[in-house]
Amino acid sequence: MSTSTVITGTGSFIPPVIKYNREFAVNDFYTQDQERIPNAAEEIIEKFRKITGISERRYATEDMSTSDMACLAAQYAIADAAIDPETIDYIIVAHNFGNVMKHTIQMDAVPSLASHVKHALGIANPSCIPYDLLFGCPGWVQGLMQADVYFKAKAAKRCLVIGTEMLSRVIDMYDRDSMIFSDGAGACVAEAREDADNGILGSSAASYALNELQYINMGKSNFPGSDERIRFIKMQGRKVYEFALKYVPLAIKSCLENAGVTLSDVRKIFIHQANEKMDDAIIKALYALYGQTVVTEEVMPLNIRELGNSSVATIPTLFDMVRKGAIPQHSVSPGDIVVFASVGAGMNINAVCYRI
Template sequence: METRTKQKGKTMAGVKLLGLGKARGDRLVTNDDLARQVDTSDQWIREKSGIQSRYFAVEKTETDLAAEAAEAAVQSAGVEREKIAVCIVCTFTAEDQTPAAACSVAGRLGLSEEILALDVNGACAGFIYGCHLANGLLAMEKDRYALVIGSEKISPFMNLEDRGSCVLFGDGAGAAVLSFDEAADFVFYGGCRPDRDVLHCRRGGYIEMGGQEVYRFAVSVVPKAIAKTLEKAQMTEADIDYFVCHQANERIIDAAARRISQNPSKFFKNLYSYGNTSAASIPIALCEMEEQGLLQAGTRLVCTGFGAGLSYGSMLISR
């Protein structure tokens, strides 16, 4: 990997990735499996989204997924558990309205009682929001660590009579241990275009989505969010090793790649075997990149999420 230097006079500080972990549902569901329940086909799903299969959590709860991914991330980071000061679970599918899933995860992992544990519902941008919050909190406790988890059990909220949405989602979790570093690159950019109707899941109901409206929103906001993040960081596309977008739809990612870079291989994709796992998709992707040897010390990433709200968030972060 080429060695880069920060621009003259530019100083940055913030969180960086120390350890990563992931978990997935316990049942593999292929497109052909869904075609036996829904008026669809493997070809139609692949052409519309790129997705080939996904996992459903049958025996596992959302908290089980979160705790499994978190345990893997903590072990990967090799940090002392008593020094984890923040535990954030980013989810819209927690099984309890209260207490927070983060409290259960902290308990299962044996983290310190003196921990800030809370859930964040930022939809598919949730993991980005969680990292942004952790960055601010660790700036005040620089010798501590944060555990940020994106975890979703979406399958119970899928309407199998709505072929436009039910074929897109899967269950899983991804987690990251973060530390604060005075020399680290961290920048956040995000926002919300208030709209409750285009994409929502009302209490006790199913996910409802206007596919074309969501697609138009995503292909406009993702390149904008990436460009704004680079602008805030005073960097260009050439300074970034990889772009990790929310793994919702291959066409959305490819559209962003064409507008941002002449090298589409910089845009990592793993939605083929996971589907859309909402807040879990970006940390799962990061963990898979780690497993594939793509992340090294100093690797720069721009991660961008978008979803219900209509919310969006993008961050520059390094390994």
């Protein structure tokens, strides 16, 4: 009998605080060389919206931590799957900045976020193993791939895979890129099923860490004379865009080949919500590899316009929203083939082909 990795439940936590583009109009922006950008803030913000597609983003309330969001998404996924948490073999939590607490520059990594989730769920079973996964924005997809390996090796039957990120507390208010990032958490319950018609069909992953390592990193504030000990997320935007446009289509193509699936079989592509213009270009480049054109609005669901870029949380929250009818123009049905694909710090890329 063959073993399939089937998603039996999903959940997401969308923070309640809405941060609109216009609220950044009071900011003074500087380059990474600490030179003030002379454009009026309103002009910068409108250019930003046209490029990224982002009009608003979500921030967590001050009393929440990164693990709190993970716990809520996990609870929703467990309820959706209708399972007993004590039967979970692994809790895999993807993030990039630890358990970011309010009013502090410290990002706690001990105990692990996964251990926090196990504690919050009240799981007593010592055979439920929690651990964290740092793989850049593709972390949740990589966690799903790890669950697939466990199942095929008969090392587990049920995994909880979570992506959670509190980016609002690691951004530099003097950096234009700060407008991209947001908070959120998404989760799924994945289970091993024998001879199932649905589940993961194939996957692929790649990492480029020679010349590309610093494309996304941590650095000091752009504000002149800032304390170098305090670090914020930084990006080389143009290089990230060019890298993603070159390598993500190839990763998806490799994934489809591994799955034995043609591009025409794919109904939806759930791509990391990094930048709407970039995502649109990636999907068009993918179809161009097959000599095809595409109306991206038909195959590429989006929530970046309202939710911003929440890193590892973008794909699981997007998938949960589409599954539950929260994005009316997109839906999935049993038998549909979809792709999850992401790119992020490392620089890492991955993709999973999945039949609903």
